Amino acid sequence: MTKTAWVFPGQGSQAIGMGADMFVLPEAQAKLAQAEEILGWSVAEVCQSEDDKVSKTLYTQPCLYTVETLLVDALRSQGHTPNLVAGHSLGEYVALYAAGVFDFETGLRLVKRRAELMDGASEGVMAALMGFDRTELEQKIQETSDVVLANDNNPGQVVISGTAEGVDAVLSQVKAKRAVKLNVSGAFHSPLMASAAAEFQAVLEPVAFSDAQVPVLSNVEPIPATDAATLKERLTRQMTGSVRWREISLQLADDGVERVVEVGPGNVLTGLIKRTCSGLALTNVNSLAALDALEQS
Template sequence: MPMTKTAWLFPGQGSQHPEMMADLLTAYPPAKARCEQAAAILGWSVIDCCGGRIGNLDQTLYTQPSLFLVESLLVDALKERGAKADFVAGHSLGEYVALYAAEVFDFETGLQLVQRRAALMNAAGGGKMVALIGFDREELQQAIARIPNVVLANDNHPGQVVISGLPEAVDALLAKIKVKRAVPLNVSGAFHSPFMAEAAATFATLLDECQFQEAVFPVLNNVEPEPTTDAALIKARLRSQMTGSVRWVDTCYALAAAGVTQALEIGPGNVLAGLVKRTTPEITVTGVATIASLESLV
């Protein structure tokens, strides 16, 4: 009998909600101390942010560190119960949790990187991102090739992508293609596009100072979804992530090709479960957002 292969998948921005911390605080004793550690690093409390007492959970500056904290706690709880992954991958911000899960860096390093990334992305203005649902892929790719200053930022599933770029270029593209639905995203900048180059260059200097370890589970990076455990390669790919595309469709295909038949979506919501189902229905995805959901698995 072939062994069942399992992937751990980590959602990114858009999955957050105010209740995502509640279960961990009541059902997972180490959560409180980890929240205090995070507050000392961040200068603000994720618990207070989720409770609406500080910041705005839907603002990049607060969303990314909050998600990193919640998802990393779920990873710790899974590992304490002896769970292991055959592969890990995360969507955009989720890639940082995947690297934490693979022990490429520790919690403190990961949170500091995420905080700096969030601040740089939050400060990047002048861009526009739009999710497209129901389109002709060839027509879209041809239009992107012809129109400067707009790129395919997120390839989420065969029928849903996100385009990113200068507002006038994004609008010009939308005028040229047939699309069932076009949904502007509530973001400050043109994320996952060449317009993040300045932020990415600043971030690269911080990345260079960080010590990365060999991954204990093979990682599929957003910009290059080819499994690797090599620390230098993982860092090089992460360096490209802010300006590169999130190749989630290719990630799903690579997992299926590697023999993965089940995956855990570790974090709030079920965004990734939906994307995987539409791309590789042979992979079953189970949500792990609470300690109870986690214990029913392990």
């Protein structure tokens, strides 16, 4: 049997209309109603709003979590199961749901508060760099205060995070094929999120986690784990810690994974993995049509 990993994208993969074909399913209606009760607004309406409301952090994260968990449910209903799971930033919450660590409601309540805190963050900026000298970049980051490597996505694509002055200093000193500042409210995955992380810790602490049914690769610690306390401790560090996606990609190959299924809108993660690990079969499940195609493959 082919060893398979499910991976879940985070903020930046959202798109207007995502999940629309699933929202009409009877089994999805109950979760959408539950989500509206928790959030105070409709995931389906926000996802289909032409004003791109879905790209505002406050809405993006709960919408992605809801859409991706619906896809997980659909995959499971057709008999699919993963051998390993991982998620990029927000996607780690879906990975934990898929692994049975907590139920839909518990995860959504955590994601709701996370989105509120991150949406309210106003300190710092983030910038993506593509096509650069890694040694040079790492040296400049070390030499510059208040800047960290926030997302280590693959050997040729990263995101840095920190104060506006610090990020500008790094961008001015590192040659890159492309560098662009991201439209986000703060310096996510950096020490500048410490205040928000402390508030979130108070919400996360009393939540009961179960041992995972399949190993989870965490953003801050890309080593397979199933222990509930370990997974929870790793999640507490996620808001201020780096997303070590390049290492997660390498770990998938080291663990003998042969097939990676990206569950969620877009194909960001399979694109990143393809540039890090050749030889893995890569599939995207972002709709019912894609799920049907998976059934036939």
